[in-house]
Amino acid sequence: MDFDLAIRITEIILALAFMQASAEHLSGPKDRACVKDRWLFVPRIFLCLLLLAGYQTPWVCAGLVALSVLILQRYQGPYNGGSDRMGLLVLSCLTLVHVLPSQLLQELAFGYLGLQLVLSYFMSGWVKIVNADWRNGRALGDVFAFSAYPVSEHVRNWARYPLLLRVMSWAVMGFELIFPLCLLHHAALVAGLLVAASFHLANAFLFGLNRFFWIWLAAYPSILWLQDRLF
Amino acid sequence: MLPALVPSWRFFDMIAPSPRIEYRLFDTGETPITDWQEYRPRPRYLSIFAMAKRMVWNPNWNEMLYLVSCSERIMAGEQDHSARQIQYCLRRDVKHQGGYDALQFRLVFLHREGEEIRKDVGYISPLYPRGNGVG
Structure with a gap:
């Protein structure tokens, strides 16, 4: 994938993912806390619209980084753990791409x-495969049985099928561990990313982790470009 | 910012005790007028259509996941901000229930012990009088 195209697709997906999350924040009741949130998330939506339009992108990215710091301060850390961290990582790399002076440094940031x-x-x-509870399926069983994540009591019933959970555990661990090998061939990488996206879906x-799905998609163009660049 | 720029990516490396928020309401005499009840219990069943809709619109669930983080932060000693966040959401969600003058919440943690799933109380908040706005 061409460098400029990969950057542009990343900008578009990141802007849409940030807008979706910001709209969720603004949907709360109109009381004092929400007024405080509005000062953070209305400007973020506005900057995302500029990012979508490709207008003054370096400044827009810098503005989004500044807002991200304020949002981290507002919630005393990430609001949604890993998805917020990935969002910040994508945004930071994108910002570096737009402010670094040479093509080589820009490629290093995106790489x-x-x-x-x-x-x-x-x-x-x-980290899963070195844990015996993951290897025997019990850890995934615990995720379904008592973690905070299953979206309904019906989904918790999956904990009753230990053999299925063991197979699922090994499928997840196996895929995650062999993912780097997908870099060796373009078709393998496309297939790997499709499987990965299905996993996030x-x-x-x-488990209701919708933000993970959108924000991980935003990072996919970088690996498609990197694979082209390296192999 | 640093954990975002140099992430560890240790998702689900171990399944830690999982918090639930429970609350009860009090009258003026500081006598509980409700039993402990789970805050935002999960629905029994969610259709595929509802799950698909949550791909683009999931504010309540994402707020609940944030409150899970707040619960974990309280147990890690970061009590002030996290307790205020939980208190704020509780107050907002129970304000339609009249006839109470204060509320209290507690954090219960579910974890596995052998073949059994146990539930232990990890934190009990002070009483919060009704009407103090928090943000």
Whole structure:
């Protein structure tokens, strides 16, 4: 994938993901706390519209970084853990791409995002496979049985099928660990990203993690470009 | 910012005790007028259509996940801000229930012990009088 095209697609998906999350923040009751939130999320939507339009992108990115710091301060940390962290990472790399002076440095910044995307899968697989509870399926059983994530009591029933959970655990760990090998061939990478997106989609349906789905998609162009650049 | 720029990506490396928020309401004499009840219990069933809709619109669930983070932060010692956030959401959501003068919440943690899932109380808040706006 061409560098400029990959950057542009990243900007568009990131802007849409930030707008979706901001709109959710603004949907609360109109009381004091929400007024405070409006000062953060209305400007964020406005900046995202400028990012979508491709207008003054370096300044827009810098503005979004500043707002992200204020949002971190407002919630004393990330609002939605990993998805907020990935959002900040994508935004930071994008900002660096627009402010760094040379093509080489810009490519390094965008390549760092691609590298972190690969690590996001590989490290998640590694920390699971060294844990016996993940290898025997019990950890995934616990996620369904008593974690805060299942979206309904009906979904909790999956905890009753230990064999299925063991197969699912190994499928998730196996995919996460072999994901870096997808870099070796373009078709393998496209297939790997489709599987990964399906995995995020399943997490969004079963555990309500919708923001993860959109924000991880925003990082996909970086790995498609990096694969073209390296191989 | 640093954890975002150099992330560890240790998703679900271990399944930690999982918090639930429970609350009860009090009258003027500081006598509870309700039992502890779970805050925002999950629905029994959610259709595929409802799950698909949540892909683009999921504010309540994402707020609940934030309150789970706040619960974990309280147990890690960061009590002031996180307790205020939980208190604010509770107050907002129970304000339609008249006839109470104060509320209190507690954090219960579900965890596995052998084959059994246990529930332990990890934190009990002070009484919060009705009407103090928080943000």
